[in-house]
Amino acid sequence: xxxxxxxxxxxxxxxxxxxxxxxxxxxxxxxxxxxxxxxxxxxxxxxxxxxxxxxxxxxxxxxxxxxxxxxxxxxxxxxxxxxxxxxxxxxxxxxxxxxxxxxxxxxxxxxx
Amino acid sequence: xxxxxxxxxxxxxxxxxxxxxxxxxxxxxxxxxxxxxxxxxxxxxxxxxxxxxxxxxxxxxxxxxxxxxxxxxxxxxxxxxxxxxxxxxxxxxxxxxxxxxxxxxxxxxxxxxxxx
Numbered sequence: 001x002x003x004x005x006x007x008x009x010x011x012x013x014x015x016x017x018x019x020x021x022x023x024x025x026x027x028x029x030x031x032x033x034x035x036x037x038x039x040x041x042x043x044x045x046x047x048x049x050x051x052x053x054x055x056x057x058x059x060x061x062x063x064x065x066x067x068x069x070x071x072x073x074x075x076x077x078x079x080x081x082x083x084x085x086x087x088x089x090x091x092x093x094x095x096x097x098x099x100x101x102x103x104x105x106x107x108x109x110x111x112x
Numbered sequence: 113x114x115x116x117x118x119x120x121x122x123x124x125x126x127x128x129x130x131x132x133x134x135x136x137x138x139x140x141x142x143x144x145x146x147x148x149x150x151x152x153x154x155x156x157x158x159x160x161x162x163x164x165x166x167x168x169x170x171x172x173x174x175x176x177x178x179x180x181x182x183x184x185x186x187x188x189x190x191x192x193x194x195x196x197x198x199x200x201x202x203x204x205x206x207x208x209x210x211x212x213x214x215x216x217x218x219x220x221x222x223x224x225x226x227x228x
Contacts, residue, residue: 034216043116043203043219044155090154097160097168098207098215099145104154 006103019078023091032094116220131191137206149201
């Protein structure tokens with residue numbers, strides 16, 4: 001069975017600093033991995049996804065993630081945080097019937 | 113091209129009442145997923161439906177919860193005899209035909225249920 005663990009329920013960074021949100025997965029088959037962002041009182045928006053091929057995946061809003069099979073990780077990064085990046089971020093792995101299994105989420109705070 | 117439409121966005125019910133949440137998938141999408149997000153928690157899968165069929169309901173509570181996706185009209189998540197613990201945000205997502213796990217789910221804005 002697939003599962004996702006997000007390390008750190010809350011992350012706080014300064015504006016302009018590196019953003020690193022951690023995600024580790026467990027999967028018995030080659031995984032499809034996703035990062036979604038949720039702004040307050042809104043639905044989830046896809047940031048990026050990994051299916052096959054290149055292990056460094058670029059997404060929207062300057063985010064990227066690297067699939068590391070040896071570490072079973074799919075960490076999300078952004079070189080320079082912006083105030084508008086403050087939101088909750090969810091890592092997910094695709095399971096049976098294409099349903100997503102989500103991590104518990106990481107709330108990102110960006111301070112001036 | 114409208115996205116996934118959910119209504120109502122906010123619903124208040126008293127204990128013991130029924131709650132009905134509706135989801136219209138994106139145009140061209142025939143697969144619907146329901147998720148529940150409890151306060152300060154991640155999203156938990158509830159049920160996956162195709163038109164007129166429940167495919168996977170492994171995440172649905174055994175009692176009081178039901179879902180349908182009729183041939184015509186939106187998908188409905190129904191909660192009977194609501195209790196305070198049902199207070200949560202309920203999200204619907206849709207996808208086109210499932211060919212592989214790489215299909216992206218498109219989420220609606222959610223329905224927030226408050227049980228008094």
